[in-house]
Amino acid sequence: MIQALNEALREEMRRDPTVVVMGEDVAVLGGIYRVTQGLLDEFGPNRVMDTPISEEGFVGAAIGMALMGFRPVVEIMYADFMACCMNQIVNFAAKMRYMTNGKLKVPIVIRAMMGHGRGHGGEHSQVPATWFLNVPGLKIITPSTPYDAKGLLKSAIRDDSPVLFFEPYVLYRVKGLVPEGEYTVEIGKADVKRRGDDVTVVAFSAMVPRALEAAERLSEEGISVEVVDPRTLRPLDKETILDSVRRTNRLVTVEYSPKTWGMGAEVSAMVAEEAIEYLDAPIVRVAAPDVPVPVSPPLMKMTVPTVESIVSAVKSVVGV
Numbered sequence: 001m002i003q004a005l006n007e008a009l010r011e012e013m014r015r016d017p018t019v020v021v022m023g024e025d026v027a028v029l030g031g032i033y034r035v036t037q038g039l040l041d042e043f044g045p046n047r048v049m050d051t052p053i054s055e056e057g058f059v060g061a062a063i064g065m066a067l068m069g070f071r072p073v074v075e076i077m078y079a080d081f082m083a084c085c086m087n088q089i090v091n092f093a094a095k096m097r098y099m100t101n102g103k104l105k106v107p108i109v110i111r112a113m114m115g116h117g118r119g120h121g122g123e124h125s126q127v128p129a130t131w132f133l134n135v136p137g138l139k140i141i142t143p144s145t146p147y148d149a150k151g152l153l154k155s156a157i158r159d160d161s162p163v164l165f166f167e168p169y170v171l172y173r174v175k176g177l178v179p180e181g182e183y184t185v186e187i188g189k190a191d192v193k194r195r196g197d198d199v200t201v202v203a204f205s206a207m208v209p210r211a212l213e214a215a216e217r218l219s220e221e222g223i224s225v226e227v228v229d230p231r232t233l234r235p236l237d238k239e240t241i242l243d244s245v246r247r248t249n250r251l252v253t254v255e256y257s258p259k260t261w262g263m264g265a266e267v268s269a270m271v272a273e274e275a276i277e278y279l280d281a282p283i284v285r286v287a288a289p290d291v292p293v294p295v296s297p298p299l300m301k302m303t304v305p306t307v308e309s310i311v312s313a314v315k316s317v318v319g320v
Contacts, residue, residue: 110163
C-alpha cells in the first residue's frame with residue numbers, strides 16, 4: 001500500500017503542477033513510513049515541504065493555498081493529531097465551499113495514518129475517521145487495499161472539496177495488484193469484496209481483510225458471507241449496502257473504532273430506516289470497546305475486533 005500511495009502522489013504531481021505535498025518530515029525523510037519517499041528529489045523543495053510541528057499552522061496554510069489555486073496534500077503523522085487542527089478542518093475547510101455557494105473551492109487532501117497495533121497507547125492509536133462523520137462538507141476515505149488506496153488518492157487530489165484520507169497502519173505493508181496504467185476509483189462508491197447469500201458484513205479499513213478471512217472460514221461451514229467495503233464513509237454508498245441486505249436479509253457491521261456513535265451505528269440506522277422489512281434477524285455490530293487503547297499488548301488486543309469475533313457475530317445472526 002505504501003508503494004501504491006507513493007505512485008498516486010508522484011503521478012498526480014507530474015500531471016498537475018499545482019499539486020504540492022507538505023507535512024512533518026515528508027521531504028527529507030520521505031515521511032516516517034516512507035509514503036513520500038523520493039518526491040523531494042523529483043519535484044524540489046517548492047512542491048515538497050517539511051513543516052514545523054504545528055498541525056493547526058500548516059493545515060491552515062494549506063487551506064489558504066487551496067483557496068489560491070493550489071492542490072495541497074497534507075500529511076498528518078498520526079491521525080490522532082487531527083485533534084490539534086480540528087478548528088481548521090471543521091470550521092474552515094469543511095464550510096467554505098458551501099458558505100460561498102461554490103464560489104470558493106477548497107481542494108485539500110489531508111492524509112493520516114490511523115489504527116491500533118503499535119503499542120503506542122491512547123494518544124497514538126485511535127481511529128478518528130468516525131469523528132468527522134457528523135461534519136457536512138468533508139469527504140472521508142478509508143481504503144483497505146493497495147488498488148483502492150492508489151485510485152482513491154488520485155480521485156481525492158482531483159476533487160474540489162476537502163478530503164480526509166485515512167490510511168490503516170496495519171495494512172501499509174499489505175501487497176495487492178495495482179494496474180500499471182492510469183486509473184482512478186470513484187469517491188462514494190462501495191466495493192463488494194466477496195459475494196455471498198446468507199449475511200452481509202459491512203467492514204471498513206483494516207477490518208476488511210479480517211472480515212474476508214472470517215468469510216472464508218465460515219464458507220467451510222456452509223455459511224455464505226457477502227463482504228461490502230464502503231471505501232468512503234462520507235459520502236456513503238447506501239444503495240450498494242441496501243441492495244446487499246435486501247438479498248441476504250441479515251447484517252453485521254465491523255469497525256475498529258469504538259462502537260458508540262460509530263460507522264456501524266450509522267449503517268444500522270440507515271438499514272433500519274430503509275430496509276427493515278427485509279431483515280430476518282437483529283443487526284449485530286462488532287467494534288472496539290469504549291475505552292482508550294491501552295499500551296499493554298495483551299490489553300490492546302482486547303480492543304480490536306478479531307476474526308473469531310466476526311465469525312461469532314455472523315453465526316449469531318444466521319442462527320448457528
